[in-house]
Amino acid sequence: MSKKIMIKTARFLTSNQDAKKCPPPNKPEYAFIGRSNVGKSSLINMLCQSKKLAKISSTPGKTQLINHFIINDSWYMVDLPGYGYAKVAKTKRAAFSKMTFEYLNTRENLMCLFVLIDVRIEPQALDLLFLNTLGDEGVPFVMVFTKADKLTPTVLDRNITHYKAVMQQEWDELPQMMVTSAEKGLGRDEVLGFIDNINKEWSP
Numbered sequence: 001m002s003k004k005i006m007i008k009t010a011r012f013l014t015s016n017q018d019a020k021k022c023p024p025p026n027k028p029e030y031a032f033i034g035r036s037n038v039g040k041s042s043l044i045n046m047l048c049q050s051k052k053l054a055k056i057s058s059t060p061g062k063t064q065l066i067n068h069f070i071i072n073d074s075w076y077m078v079d080l081p082g083y084g085y086a087k088v089a090k091t092k093r094a095a096f097s098k099m100t101f102e103y104l105n106t107r108e109n110l111m112c113l114f115v116l117i118d119v120r121i122e123p124q125a126l127d128l129l130f131l132n133t134l135g136d137e138g139v140p141f142v143m144v145f146t147k148a149d150k151l152t153p154t155v156l157d158r159n160i161t162h163y164k165a166v167m168q169q170e171w172d173e174l175p176q177m178m179v180t181s182a183e184k185g186l187g188r189d190e191v192l193g194f195i196d197n198i199n200k201e202w203s204p
Contacts, residue, residue: 019066029109142176142177
């Protein structure tokens, strides 16, 4: 059974478009990213047990900045811009991509990137390309399936098995995967337990 991890304090710290202007890299950091409308803000709020920490919008593609939150005054949680939303202009999508990869490639205290995947839908080319790029560039990441409560256990297992099969066409060893539901709180202890274990090994 996963250990219960307490989040005593969670507060917004800063937003910016430049990785060089992020807070000093003196604490372990964990970033969250995914296609627009994957439930990223809802998951962050569920993890922190706050309804208002990450802003949830009815307009996909709303997050356009690198948003830093400080947790328990000891580690950073980062909300990165979503990707793949068609109604965001191509020039903006390109800017998001440049900003995001500059952050991923230069942020020395980034311990892990959580890549959110909507478990209800078929593997998407854009997600697979993003995952492959992370693998090629050596960015440490975990796949997080979201919205698990929307499926029956049988369909959930089938969809995850299918996703693994698709990835195994290109991956020799699959990345770690977690299953979550922001609505039901599923996966909270697993995600936070994973972070806690890494934090214990942290040294600036």
